[in-house]
Amino acid sequence: xxxxxxxxxxxxxxxxxxxxxxxxxxxxxxxxxxxxxxxxxxxxxxxxxxxxxxxxxxxxxxxxxxxxxxxxxxxxxxxxxxxxxxxxxxxxxxxxxxxxxxxxxxxxxxxxxxxxxxxxxxxxxxxxxxxxxxxxxxxxxxxxxxxxxxxxxxxxxxxxxxxxxxxxxxxxxxxxxxxxxxxxxxxxxxxxxxxxxxxxxxxxxxxxxxxxxxxxxxxxxxxxxxxxxxxxxxxxxxxxxxxxxx
Amino acid sequence: xxxxxxxxxxxxxxxxxxxxxxxxxxxxxxxxxxxxxxxxxxxxxxxxxxxxxxxxxxxxxxxxxxxxxxxxxxxxxxxxxxxxxxxxxxxxxxxxxxxxxxxxxxxxxxxxxxxxxxxxxxxxxxxxxxxxxxxxxxxxxxxxxxxxxxxxxxxxxxxxxxxxxxxxxxxxxxxxxxxxxxxxxxxxxxxxxxxxxxxxxxxxxxxxxxxxxxxxxxxxxxxxxxxxxxxxxxxxxxxxxxxxxxxxxxxxxxxxxxxxxxxxxxxxxxxxxxxxxxxxxxxxxxxxxxxxxxxxxxxxxxxxxxxxxxxxxxxxxxxxxxxxxxxxxxxxxxxxxxxxxxxxxxxxxxxxxxxxxxxxxxxxxxxxxxxxxxxxxxxxxxxxxxxxxxxxxxxxxxxxxxxxxxxxxxxxxxxxxxxxxxxxxxxxxxxxxxxxxxxxxxxxxxxxxxxxxxxxxxxxxxxxxxxxxxxxxxxxxxxxxxxxxxxxxxxxxxxxxxxx
Ligand code: SF4
Ligand code: FES
Numbered sequence: 001x002x003x004x005x006x007x008x009x010x011x012x013x014x015x016x017x018x019x020x021x022x023x024x025x026x027x028x029x030x031x032x033x034x035x036x037x038x039x040x041x042x043x044x045x046x047x048x049x050x051x052x053x054x055x056x057x058x059x060x061x062x063x064x065x066x067x068x069x070x071x072x073x074x075x076x077x078x079x080x081x082x083x084x085x086x087x088x089x090x091x092x093x094x095x096x097x098x099x100x101x102x103x104x105x106x107x108x109x110x111x112x113x114x115x116x117x118x119x120x121x122x123x124x125x126x127x128x129x130x131x132x133x134x135x136x137x138x139x140x141x142x143x144x145x146x147x148x149x150x151x152x153x154x155x156x157x158x159x160x161x162x163x164x165x166x167x168x169x170x171x172x173x174x175x176x177x178x179x180x181x182x183x184x185x186x187x188x189x190x191x192x193x194x195x196x197x198x199x200x201x202x203x204x205x206x207x208x209x210x211x212x213x214x215x216x217x218x219x220x221x222x223x224x225x226x227x228x229x230x231x232x233x234x235x236x237x238x239x240x241x242x243x244x245x246x
Numbered sequence: 247x248x249x250x251x252x253x254x255x256x257x258x259x260x261x262x263x264x265x266x267x268x269x270x271x272x273x274x275x276x277x278x279x280x281x282x283x284x285x286x287x288x289x290x291x292x293x294x295x296x297x298x299x300x301x302x303x304x305x306x307x308x309x310x311x312x313x314x315x316x317x318x319x320x321x322x323x324x325x326x327x328x329x330x331x332x333x334x335x336x337x338x339x340x341x342x343x344x345x346x347x348x349x350x351x352x353x354x355x356x357x358x359x360x361x362x363x364x365x366x367x368x369x370x371x372x373x374x375x376x377x378x379x380x381x382x383x384x385x386x387x388x389x390x391x392x393x394x395x396x397x398x399x400x401x402x403x404x405x406x407x408x409x410x411x412x413x414x415x416x417x418x419x420x421x422x423x424x425x426x427x428x429x430x431x432x433x434x435x436x437x438x439x440x441x442x443x444x445x446x447x448x449x450x451x452x453x454x455x456x457x458x459x460x461x462x463x464x465x466x467x468x469x470x471x472x473x474x475x476x477x478x479x480x481x482x483x484x485x486x487x488x489x490x491x492x493x494x495x496x497x498x499x500x501x502x503x504x505x506x507x508x509x510x511x512x513x514x515x516x517x518x519x520x521x522x523x524x525x526x527x528x529x530x531x532x533x534x535x536x537x538x539x540x541x542x543x544x545x546x547x548x549x550x551x552x553x554x555x556x557x558x559x560x561x562x563x564x565x566x567x568x569x570x571x572x573x574x575x576x577x578x579x580x581x582x583x584x585x586x587x588x589x590x591x592x593x594x595x596x597x598x599x600x601x602x603x604x605x606x607x608x609x610x611x612x613x614x615x616x617x618x619x620x621x622x623x624x625x626x627x628x629x630x631x632x633x634x635x636x637x638x639x640x641x642x643x644x645x646x647x648x649x650x651x652x653x654x655x656x657x658x659x660x661x662x663x664x665x666x667x668x669x670x671x672x673x674x675x676x677x678x679x680x681x682x683x684x685x686x687x688x689x690x691x692x693x694x695x696x697x698x699x700x701x702x703x704x705x706x707x708x709x710x711x712x713x714x715x716x717x718x719x720x721x722x723x724x725x726x727x728x729x730x731x732x733x734x735x736x737x738x739x740x741x742x743x744x745x746x
Pocket of ligand 2: 052055
């Protein structure tokens with residue numbers, strides 16, 4: 001047992017994890033190389049706690065790890081069969097709520113939703129598909145919005161507002177009618193000042209915000225999550241496709 | 247080329263026999279036969295339900311997704327759709343010439359597809375009928391039966407198909423629904439290790455393909471009374487050919503011949519296919535009936551696929567296949583061969599050509615090149631347009647797209663091989679029904695004759711439903727007053743009668 005300058009620790013699945021004061025369970029875990037599944041969390045933004053994928057049990061009670069401040073001695077359960085089941089169920093619901101046609105989606109292989117589904121062994125959507133009708137927005141000369149795949153994580157909203165300072169995106173409606181909108185009078189992306197160098201361009205975990213005319217330039221098999229599962233990759237570096245096409 | 251037996255004069259007085267294979271999304275076929283009380287045939291129709299929703303599905307999607315998306319059209323030859331769409335979008339983007347590496351990798355992918363599809367069709371789906379006979383014991387008439395009686399043939403069939411799948415896997419990135427071809431080229435070339443692995447086996451594939459040609463040829467020479475006569479009818483033929491008139495599956499221009507082998511047109515740029523071909527709608531069929539405008543509806547229908555291609559071209563660039571082509575042509579004694587079962591022989595000549603071409607391509611260093619993609623200048627104007635045509639395993643395949651300024655597809659029109667052959671398959675079924683079913687009680691063996699005529703064309707519906715070697719059939723015999731007299735179902739358990 002090391003006595004490393006009184007480094008404070010808490011437990012995740014029985015393992016000692018160090019933390020700094022003020023950190024959330026998610027931040028401390030990722031810093032220590034312990035993966036907790038997440039979709040709406042991004043290290044650069046204030047946590048949001050909406051996707052619930054990061055749900056863990058703290059001393060036996062469920063909580064979202066991206067919003068939960070760590071306290072010394074906390075005992076966290078994460079990789080249990082029960083929690084994995086719950087996460088798989090959440091993913092299945094996300095899949096059926098939208099139209100996710102992975103084989104022809106340019107984000108396939110770089111998509112966090114897909115990568116998590118593989119990682120958590122989701123074999124089927126289980127629930128009936130909603131098949132929502134969500135037309136794409138192709139009005140911007142360089143950028144395509146395919147709302148069919150939006151999981152309402154609000155990362156683009158946060159990036160466009162807090163970093164790009166353009167406020168291009170917002171969520172509108174409540175509950176089942178909640179959807180992503182574009183903040184322009186016409187409601188169309190072509191009438192905003194969004195550009196391909198904006199941070200909002202690179203934060204979408206799924207395939208909603210895409211650079212136009214880029215399709216399958218990187219072969220399947222050479223994409224971010226094709227060979228290494230998401231649970232073994234940390235950080236949120238922009239994916240290979242975006243890097244390459246910038 | 248009349249449409250005899252398409253429509254009976256007084257259908258209400260006749261009995262109906264329906265042959266109804268279980269449906270799959272790729273397509274669904276059903277044969278209905280109207281008989282009178284003496285089992286005389288008055289009407290025969292092959293209905294094919296295509297999955298037409300696809301063209302609508304593509305509309306409104308960004309064009310770069312299309313080559314991957316269209317692979318869902320067909321579970322058996324996704325690569326053909328993948329490449330036809332990529333070729334159409336090359337044109338749409340104003341790309342006149344892709345790089346040598348891109349063209350050769352696409353070719354390799356396509357010839358791999360031809361090899362695997364032809365091997366599947368011949369060995370898995372057709373050889374049970376061809377080796378055991380059309381009326382043979384049902385329990386044996388499948389690939390398992392072939393494996394027991396002719397283990398070497400079955401084994402070679404499996405390995406030929408596997409090799410074709412490997413070629414696809416290594417060029418497209420995946421065995422099915424790959425992403426290898428992209429508008430403007432390909433996203434990867436062949437890895438050196440993959441090239442070496444394929445080169446090691448390709449000679450064996452050429453040798454086995456040669457043997458397969460011999461098997462299919464011997465069927466004709468040994469039993470001409472059956473093979474040269476079964477489902478024989480005259481038609482025009484159409485395919486693409488290379489600029490020198492040679493056989494080419496990947497690219498070329500359109501050529502058609504009449505039933506006597508005379509050229510109807512030659513080297514026509516397929517971008518203008520709409521001026522050549524029209525599609526007729528008939529009230530009783532979901533699938534359209536294409537015909538050559540110059541000859542009109544009555545006489546303008548044609549066949550596509552192996553039988554058309556082998557006889558339409560002037561030569562084949564690979565020596566062994568060309569030797570076989572010459573023998574095939576000589577067998578016709580100066581006239582085109584119209585026998586339905588000659589499709590199998592022609593198909594095996596094509597498989598040999600595919601194997602030899604794969605060998606050629608594997609010896610070409612461009613196949614490992616790094617110059618993969620070019621860009622073009624999109625056609626000016628609100629809509630850009632492109633047509634891509636390829637010779638798919640079953641015949642000529644057309645993809646036609648229009649794309650708006652916002653990069654979304656505004657129009658998609660596909661003419662698949664099975665549609666080109668619609669009239670020809672109907673005619674084949676009528677010929678066979680007339681000859682074998684007239685005046686007789688319907689038995690499983692007789693129904694199998696109908697199916698064999700359809701299967702010779704290798705239509706998508708049959709390969710989709712033939713995964714286990716036999717098409718499930720449902721036959722309803724309905725009296726003049728509409729009551730069900732008898733119902734016969736044939737599936738993997740064999741023949742079952744519900745009534746009677
Ligand atoms: S577009 Fe992407 S980043 Fe924005 S809310 Fe939807 S899923 Fe999240
Ligand atoms: S990552 Fe914590 S709720 Fe989404």
